[in-house]
Amino acid sequence: MQAENLSVSEGTAGVARPILDRAEQADGNSPVSDQALLAAGQGQRALLVFTEAEGAAPVAVGIVGQGELDLVVDPASRGKGIGTAALRILLDTPAAREPAPGGSTGPLAWAHGDNPTAEALLRGAGFEAVRSLYRMALDPALLPALPADPFDTPLPAGFELRTFDAAAPDDDARAWVRVNARAFASHPEQGRVTLEDFALMRAEPWFDPADLFLLRAADTGRTAGFTWVKTLRDGAAPETELYVIGVDPDFAGAGLGRALLTVTLARMAQHRPGRVTLYVDGDNARAVRMYEAAGFTIDSRSTQWRGPQVSE
Known part of the structure; x- marks a missing residue:
């Protein structure tokens, strides 16, 4: 499966973890919830790895299923259209057609923290904001x-x-x-x-x-x-x-x-x-x-x- 020279294959948490860690360090927020990782580990959601060429290092990670999707692009590979292409692939998977929590239709996705790039990507794909989550801190x-x-x-x-x-x-x-x-x-x-x-x-x-x-x-x-x-x-x-x-x-x-x-x-x-x-x-x-x-x-x-x- 390809989109704009982007290839995707099934992955594991071990393969995904370096990208998730680099994204958290760059963005200051965990890019994927614990629930999404647990569901992927149990086979309840698909964990997909994106590369720009066969056998190349991963440039993005996606988790999709149970009516939700997560997409994380390696900070070193941002600004190249990878997010747009990867989101298109995720939305084309059978897992993206599963009902969202509560039985409603349309996949749910998070933009973690103040992330104008992710919000623009989701808005451009027809997504609408429906919920907010605060991270609160204490000295x-x-x-x-x-x-x-x-x-x-x-x-x-x-x-x-x-x-x-x-x-x-x-x-x-x-x-x-x-x-x-x-x-x-x-x-x-x-x-x-x-x-x-x-x-x-x-x-x-x-x-x-x-x-x-x-x-x-x-x-x-x-x-x-x-x-x-x-x-x-x-x-x-x-x-x-x-x-x-x-x-x-x-x-x-x-x-x-x-x-x-x-x-x-x-x-x-x-x-x-x-x-x-x-x-x-x-x-x-x-x-x-x-x-x-x-x-x-x-x-x-x-x-x-x-x-x-x-x-x-």
């Missing part, structure tokens, strides 16, 4: 002073805090997936995480069970909420991200969200990070206000675009 100096301890966090009456039990994970895994699905029932990506997805997430090199906290009702043992810190140790100082925080709707209004955020910040402080971030939907005004009250500010804005329905 590490605003974290709780050491010795911070998440287990010193005052909790609403009747609740207990503990970390994920990696030695006997099955019960905790089922509880986490159940609460996550209920907390994010209307979320197009997070709410679809399965037990298998969760197992793959825990297999990531950054996973630490001591960074995943579960909050449960003391009288029934039922898990009511959770918070999960993602800690990366690639640089001189760790980077901590509030990976996901969720509360079962049955326990809404009990102050669990704020308590879990306090737990999160205390755990982050223990890592002595050089960077603190989180991601939140732009239309989730309540969550944005909660994070702003804790000192977070909007660091960058990403936009999700919906393309025209792909014909058979």
